Amino acid sequence: MTIVDVIRRKRDGQKHSREELTFVSEAAAGKQDVDDYQLSAWLMAAYLNGLDDEETLWLTLAMASSGERLDLSSLPKPWMDKHSTGGVGDKTTLVLLPLLSACGLTMVKMSGRGLGITGGTIDKLESIPGFRTNLSSDEMLAQAAEIGLAITGQSPNLAPADKTLYALRDTTATVNSIPLIVASILSKKIAGGADHLVLDVKCGSGAFMPDLASARTLGTKLREIATMAGIRTAVAITDMSQPLGRFVGNALEVREAFEVLNKGVGRFASLCVDLAAEALVNVGIAREHEEGALLARQALESGTARERWDRWIVTQTGDKNSGEDVLANLPKSPITHEVLWDGEPGWLSRIDAGVIGQAVVDLGGGRRQKGDKVNPSVGIELGGEIGTRVEKGQALATIHARTESELKTVIPAVTHAFAIEDHAISPLPALIEWLE
Amino acid sequence: MTIVDVIRRKRDGQKHSREELTFVSEAAAGKQDVDDYQLSAWLMAAYLNGLDDEETLWLTLAMASSGERLDLSSLPKPWMDKHSTGGVGDKTTLVLLPLLSACGLTMVKMSGRGLGITGGTIDKLESIPGFRTNLSSDEMLAQAAEIGLAITGQSPNLAPADKTLYALRDTTATVNSIPLIVASILSKKIAGGADHLVLDVKCGSGAFMPDLASARTLGTKLREIATMAGIRTAVAITDMSQPLGRFVGNALEVREAFEVLNKGVGRFASLCVDLAAEALVNVGIAREHEEGALLARQALESGTARERWDRWIVTQTGDKNSGEDVLANLPKSPITHEVLWDGEPGWLSRIDAGVIGQAVVDLGGGRRQKGDKVNPSVGIELGGEIGTRVEKGQALATIHARTESELKTVIPAVTHAFAIEDHAISPLPALIEWLE
Numbered sequence: 031m032t033i034v035d036v037i038r039r040k041r042d043g044q045k046h047s048r049e050e051l052t053f054v055s056e057a058a059a060g061k062q063d064v065d066d067y068q069l070s071a072w073l074m075a076a077y078l079n080g081l082d083d084e085e086t087l088w089l090t091l092a093m094a095s096s097g098e099r100l101d102l103s104s105l106p107k108p109w110m111d112k113h114s115t116g117g118v119g120d121k122t123t124l125v126l127l128p129l130l131s132a133c134g135l136t137m138v139k140m141s142g143r144g145l146g147i148t149g150g151t152i153d154k155l156e157s158i159p160g161f162r163t164n165l166s167s168d169e170m171l172a173q174a175a176e177i178g179l180a181i182t183g184q185s186p187n188l189a190p191a192d193k194t195l196y197a198l199r200d201t202t203a204t205v206n207s208i209p210l211i212v213a214s215i216l217s218k219k220i221a222g223g224a225d226h227l228v229l230d231v232k233c234g235s236g237a238f239m240p241d242l243a244s245a246r247t248l249g250t251k252l253r254e255i256a257t258m259a260g261i262r263t264a265v266a267i268t269d270m271s272q273p274l275g276r277f278v279g280n281a282l283e284v285r286e287a288f289e290v291l292n293k294g295v296g297r298f299a300s301l302c303v304d305l306a307a308e309a310l311v312n313v314g315i316a317r318e319h320e321e322g323a324l325l326a327r328q329a330l331e332s333g334t335a336r337e338r339w340d341r342w343i344v345t346q347t348g349d350k351n352s353g354e355d356v357l358a359n360l361p362k363s364p365i366t367h368e369v370l371w372d373g374e375p376g377w378l379s380r381i382d383a384g385v386i387g388q389a390v391v392d393l394g395g396g397r398r399q400k401g402d403k404v405n406p407s408v409g410i411e412l413g414g415e416i417g418t419r420v421e422k423g424q425a426l427a428t429i430h431a432r433t434e435s436e437l438k439t440v441i442p443a444v445t446h447a448f449a450i451e452d453h454a455i456s457p458l459p460a461l462i463e464w465l466e
Numbered sequence: 467m468t469i470v471d472v473i474r475r476k477r478d479g480q481k482h483s484r485e486e487l488t489f490v491s492e493a494a495a496g497k498q499d500v501d502d503y504q505l506s507a508w509l510m511a512a513y514l515n516g517l518d519d520e521e522t523l524w525l526t527l528a529m530a531s532s533g534e535r536l537d538l539s540s541l542p543k544p545w546m547d548k549h550s551t552g553g554v555g556d557k558t559t560l561v562l563l564p565l566l567s568a569c570g571l572t573m574v575k576m577s578g579r580g581l582g583i584t585g586g587t588i589d590k591l592e593s594i595p596g597f598r599t600n601l602s603s604d605e606m607l608a609q610a611a612e613i614g615l616a617i618t619g620q621s622p623n624l625a626p627a628d629k630t631l632y633a634l635r636d637t638t639a640t641v642n643s644i645p646l647i648v649a650s651i652l653s654k655k656i657a658g659g660a661d662h663l664v665l666d667v668k669c670g671s672g673a674f675m676p677d678l679a680s681a682r683t684l685g686t687k688l689r690e691i692a693t694m695a696g697i698r699t700a701v702a703i704t705d706m707s708q709p710l711g712r713f714v715g716n717a718l719e720v721r722e723a724f725e726v727l728n729k730g731v732g733r734f735a736s737l738c739v740d741l742a743a744e745a746l747v748n749v750g751i752a753r754e755h756e757e758g759a760l761l762a763r764q765a766l767e768s769g770t771a772r773e774r775w776d777r778w779i780v781t782q783t784g785d786k787n788s789g790e791d792v793l794a795n796l797p798k799s800p801i802t803h804e805v806l807w808d809g810e811p812g813w814l815s816r817i818d819a820g821v822i823g824q825a826v827v828d829l830g831g832g833r834r835q836k837g838d839k840v841n842p843s844v845g846i847e848l849g850g851e852i853g854t855r856v857e858k859g860q861a862l863a864t865i866h867a868r869t870e871s872e873l874k875t876v877i878p879a880v881t882h883a884f885a886i887e888d889h890a891i892s893p894l895p896a897l898i899e900w901l902e
Contacts, residue, residue: 033637034637034638034639035639037510037638037639038639041510041513041514041639041640065502065503065637066501066502066503067501067502067503067505067506067634067637067638068506068637068638069503070503070504070506070507070510071506071507071509071510071634071638071639071640072510073507074473074477074506074507074508074510074511074514075510075514077477078477078510078511078514078515079514198503198507201470201501201503201504202470202473202503202504202507203470203473203474203477203507204477204507
């Protein structure tokens with residue numbers, strides 16, 4: 031088999047054999063004599079001519095096996111993983127890990143860094159002084175055995191084929207292909223070892239999938255292929271037309287996650303409870319969603335989730351202080367600036383997630399390009415969510431900036447991210463639907 | 467403009483602007499910060515979604531301008547170039563250059579090396595001891611001013627964008643795209659400076675285009691784009707189901723070309739006369755084909771073409787001997803082996819050009835991969851053309867080999883390249899048609 035033959039088959043719209051897709055994955059993992067420009071030609075052919083479900087499964091499994099795989103068999107079942115397709119202000123993982131761990135699930139997760147407007151969980155956690163995001167596999171397993179949860183950055187040893195293919199897709203306009211997205215996401219999940227998965231597919235201006243239809247298409251395919259690969263998967267479609275929660279920016283979001291674990295109220299907290307509830311149904315701890323939601327709320331209200339957070343942060347920072355103390359040391363921006371509403375009173379009808387996300391990138395809180403350094407302290411605090419009553423002179427947003435010039439750059443966009451109308455607007459739920 | 471934007475447009479089936487195609491060409495010439503894997507993704511998108519005539523013209527012109535261009539204005543008009551899409555035993559250039567030069571045309575040509583079954587004119591010429599195929603632009607112009615013709619290998623300075631794109635296409639299954647083929651061929655012709663062109667599009671098992679329909683499609687598009695670029699172009703569709711002439715192999719073909727210039731009979735000689743005739747019509751020296759053919763035959767019979775050959779070979783080898791003496795020193799293979807017909811007498815009905823071409827590659831006379839060294843002496847001499855009467859015990863082919871083991875490797879294939887039938891077969895003309 032040569033790569034030119036493999037490219038030719040997909041170019042001509044033919045179906046790949048399992049061996050051919052294993053060859054592509056091995057090539058991406060550097061185990062075949064294939065050049066990047068050959069892989070990218072194949073990627074474009076696959077983008078344009080597609081991969082069917084069986085091909086997508088074969089590619090996914092090959093990529094999952096392209097490097098090391100985490101073996102969770104020393105840890106108590108059930109093994110749950112969670113994935114979000116990424117959004118603005120999405121700190122859900124920071125809540126769900128301790129919450130579900132407190133409910134008896136083993137949570138071992140690898141997470142990525144942010145690129146563009148969608149933040150990355152690892153970037154958020156690194157705003158906590160001393161938080162380690164480079165745990166080895168053995169350290170992951172040891173920590174999860176001790177406290178029930180562990181998270182780390184993407185290891186180069188797990189699904190290395192994905193690392194190569196993703197980097198190529200990112201620079202060759204071949205990101206937005208359902209089969210390639212599915213293989214990228216699920217190969218890492220499979221390599222991560224969990225047998226249960228909650229998927230949060232976001233849609234709206236601040237998400238990868240702009241509308242409900244495309245989010246459903248992706249979510250459905252992700253669940254189909256995950257099921258074929260033996261992972262029991264629940265898929266939520268959630269709203270990303272407005273940012274999730276009231277804070278966008280790394281350290282700001284860590285603080286907000288902590289507050290949800292303490293108080294558990296509001297739109298973002300509701301989403302966390304919903305996702306946790308479905309995770310508990312998925313593993314069989316709860317019979318149906320309401321029972322799962324009750325268990326999740328109990329874990330929040332009883333403080334067990336908060337305790338788990340404390341142990342987590344203390345363990346993974348190696349700090350002797352409490353989780354709360356650590357938070358007190360989160361970095362803060364030197365400049366804050368309020369964007370005030372100077373029109374007639376009304377109701378917030380629009381907070382453009384894409385615009386807010388881009389503004390945070392422009393403040394230095396996200397990456398324009400891979401390798402950019404992220405500033406953990408900057409970000410935007412929102413005055414309210416869609417449906418909130420706004421009076422004249424009230425702050426629509428508080429911008430946390432590093433420099434006056436960066437602040438000035440983003441003020442016009444942030445100002446125009448909001449729309450206010452003169453009649454009451456119904457708040458939009460964060461959870462749009464669970465895929466049946 | 468970024469390359470990702472450009473790739474995305476073609477990925478989505480949109481039409482490129484002239485600026486975008488210039489950007490692609492500059493990128494291929496190393497003048498933009500673009501990686502090979504980005505170019506190959508674009509090539510696959512262009513392969514699958516196509517380029518329209520205007521896009522093909524823009525790409526062609528940009529590639530033609532991506533490096534140095536030959537300026538023929540110091541030479542007498544008309545300036546004629548000739549191009550063949552490549553075939554087995556195709557030594558037409560070796561005849562047409564001196565023949566048309568003898569008829570008053572200035573022939574300045576760059577030519578390529580062979581890859582796979584289609585031989586390269588430069589490889590054939592290099593079988594002549596001392597023949598220089600690396601003339602600089604100034605040397606080309608000086609020689610053409612002196613003797614009316616000059617040929618050299620592809621200069622890396624002319625159309626460098628094509629060099630990059632062709633190498634990528636060759637390894638990413640994106641060769642067989644009409645717009646990309648057209649841009650590749652014509653960019654080099656335009657950079658070479660001629661304003662008249664005879665194109666020989668071959669079809670059959672020994673050619674790039676397997677059938678008449680695909681050859682017509684390519685020929686028509688080549689002429690359309692060449693005309694848009696201001697080059698007056700005649701397109702012949704010629705047969706490549708059997709090898710052209712009686713010899714395949716580098717030194718063997720040089721000798722056969724020389725014999726055509728001396729005698730000018732047979733199927734191959736007829737094709738040379740036809741191509742020359744149309745070239746003479748194209749530049750206005752002849753009013754119609756028959757007049758051109760008469761002039762070409764006169765140049766052969768009067769010996770003026772042969773004299774031009776002698777001056778050419780002597781000039782370009784720097785040799786003091788005659789062209790004929792030089793030929794006497796052509797390399798010869800140590801082993802010759804006759805493949806005999808041991809069936810009933812009959813007529814040759816098939817000589818598979820693809821099989822014969824591959825056998826010559828397997829003998830070491832062609833390249834499996836770029837960079838392979840070519841053996842000039844090996845090859846195959848055919849016992850006749852399709853339609854020839856064959857008696858029992860007669861040689862169908864004489865194989866010229868370097869080693870016994872290489873000889874043994876090719877005997878079975880060569881044997882099966884022939885079919886003999888028990889009834890007379892009409893000889894097939896080499897020229898199928900001129901495109902109207």
